[in-house]
Amino acid sequence: MRKLFFAAAMLLLSQAGFGQAVNDQAIIPVSVTLNSILRLTVVSGGNIDFVVNTIGQYTSGINNGGGDARYQTNFTVSASQDFDVTVRAEDATFLGQDNAANTMPLNNVGLDLTESGSGNDPANWALPAAVLALTNAAQNIVTGVNGAAAGGADKNNFTIRWRLGTAEGAMNASSLLAQSLTPDRYITNVFLELVPK
């Protein structure tokens, strides 16, 4: 009897059905990979050689104002993100080649920058406002503006204008003559470093 009641109840219930439409979906994952691009290319002026052979050069220096192309280094930056460029000397002083005991202070060499690409100072980056003295510690020569510095070589094209013994800006105020430096061939390596922000 009980089974009969159950069967009858199930029969009744089975006639009431509810259907619900399904919103069909397809899911597709998307990934974006941004690879870092940071290239600094020295285009010309990879070796700067100052030869001091007159009293005038000993007293006034070489390339005052930075206009002589023989003492310029042109480099470009291609970067997918904003950047700074720093410069530093490898050694604490210039070292004599004939006699390693001979040294010359780094700050006898100075530099400033000009730009020749489509970017400009101050919209895209800041360049030194005055002549910097070469130092052993890294110092910014290009300070990128956030959101505006990244770009290619056509935009980020810079020229370093080197000078020796001109006492401009932060350079050594004493002339080479006043320092009475021992004649020698003084050298050091200068590093240009591209630093992502």
Place this chain on the structure above:
Amino acid sequence: MACCRLYSKVFILYFLTLLVFTLPFKGKVLAQNITKRIWVTSGGSIAFSFKSLTEYSSGKVLSNWTRLNIHYRDTSDVGGDGTSIGWKVMVRASAATIQSDGAAPDLPLSSIQIKPTSTIPGVSITNITLTATDQNIIEGGDPGALPVTGEIVITYECGTPPAPPLLGRQPDYYFVDLIFTLVEVNP
């Protein structure tokens, strides 16, 4: 024996109660006779990889990358035209941004544009810029009781105009899901 009688009375009462509450539905089947299916036949994963300044500046395009197939049909209980007046395919992102897997700031969804085409006749096609809310990309009219089947082919663009270029963004791996939905259009 008395126990059995008690059980019988309880079940009779239970049966009558069920009868009262289920009679109104007797013989009725409440159903939406809509069949909807959307599935990916190829291009089920989208990967943009930026590795040159040209790509950063101009963006990347994955042409005809994803192929979606759809099947849609709406009929009445007796097999005639259903109540819907059309159908549409919508798409949205699963998050409010394209999320960085590292510590970099997220990318905006507006970096990605979706440009569909379709072999289904008579549909309306819309190119969109990705957002986190559903946007129609394909809309079809009422097919009557007939089924709609066909293919949707989708081109994706990332960092192309008018979207902002990705130049200056931090290198990282970014991700988001695209959710395509096929729905009926009701009157």
